[in-house]
Amino acid sequence: MIELHNFSIGYESRKLLDNVNAAINAGSLTALIGRNGSGKSTLLRAIAGLNSKYTGNIVIDGLDITKINTHELAHRLAFVNTQRTRIANLTCLQLVGLGRTPYTDWIGRLSTKDTEAVEKALEAVGMQEYSRRTLDTMSDGECQRVMVARALAQDTPVILLDEPTSFLDLPNRYELCVLLGKLAHELNKCVLFSTHELEIAMRMCDNIVLVDNPHLHIMPTDEMRKSGLIERLFGKIVI
Numbered sequence: 541m542i543e544l545h546n547f548s549i550g551y552e553s554r555k556l557l558d559n560v561n562a563a564i565n566a567g568s569l570t571a572l573i574g575r576n577g578s579g580k581s582t583l584l585r586a587i588a589g590l591n592s593k594y595t596g597n598i599v600i601d602g603l604d605i606t607k608i609n610t611h612e613l614a615h616r617l618a619f620v621n622t623q624r625t626r627i628a629n630l631t632c633l634q635l636v637g638l639g640r641t642p643y644t645d646w647i648g649r650l651s652t653k654d655t656e657a658v659e660k661a662l663e664a665v666g667m668q669e670y671s672r673r674t675l676d677t678m679s680d681g682e683c684q685r686v687m688v689a690r691a692l693a694q695d696t697p698v699i700l701l702d703e704p705t706s707f708l709d710l711p712n713r714y715e716l717c718v719l720l721g722k723l724a725h726e727l728n729k730c731v732l733f734s735t736h737e738l739e740i741a742m743r744m745c746d747n748i749v750l751v752d753n754p755h756l757h758i759m760p761t762d763e764m765r766k767s768g769l770i771e772r773l774f775g776k777i778v779i
């Protein structure tokens with residue numbers, strides 16, 4: 541699980557979150573929502589150990605992330621960001637194989653178990669046919685699914701995803717959320733993803749984390765629906 545203790549973050553000009561205390565549980569699929577520029581990516585990057593300009597504590601599975609090294613963190617947490625990955629000559633198989641880095645020897649040789657994990661991850665996102673394709677020959681949506689496969693191959697108890705559905709068409713968005721839900725419910729993972737798709741968040745997630753600067757509200761989805769907070773931030777919408 542992810543815990544935030546007395547957590548504050550922002551940039552010189554603006555405090556985004558102030559003195560937040562929150563817990564995001566294992567075994568649940570949680571959507572992170574909020575208006576543009578509210579700080580969703582900033583929060584995810586901090587939890588992933590990529591932005592240390594915060595005060596307070598971030599605790600993953602009982603350990604403060606500042607007390608563990610990047611190798612140990614990579615065993616606990618996988619992060620999928622929205623940046624386009626278009627490395628020429630890198631195949632899907634190689635990219636997803638990078639997810640196994642925390643488990644391989646110093647030259648990154650994949651064992652049979654690693655190769656199986658890579659193949660299983662590609663299959664889970666429906667990209668097994670693309671394993672030999674290079675990323676520069678693929679669409680944004682295809683690349684995004686392969687990036688999710690890399691996180692699956694990493695096989696961590698916590699998975700963070702920054703707008704993982706942004707390049708996907710409607711069926712693929714739902715399919716990805718179903719997959720993330722399965723990972724949370726069947727493998728007891730803590731899955732947190734940011735999204736602007738309120739409908740998907742409200743229909744498919746167990747919990748919602750809402751950035752309401754400088755506060756962070758965390759509630760089961762039903763409770764959030766009834767709270768009136770979403771209407772207050774986003775206006776009257778049907779979800």
Ligand SMILES: Nc1ncnc2c1ncn2[C@@H]1O[C@H](COP(=O)(O)OP(=O)(O)OP(=O)(O)O)[C@@H](O)[C@H]1O
Pocket residue numbers: 551552556574575576577578579580581582583
């Ligand atoms: N490196 C930075 N330096 C200064 N300000 C920044 C920096 N990165 C982001 N910001 C600002 O911090 C705020 C939060 O940005 P962030 O990208 O975390 O928001 P977000 O909720 O993910 O936005 P969106 O929904 O538009 O993707 C924004 O106002 C942004 O302009």
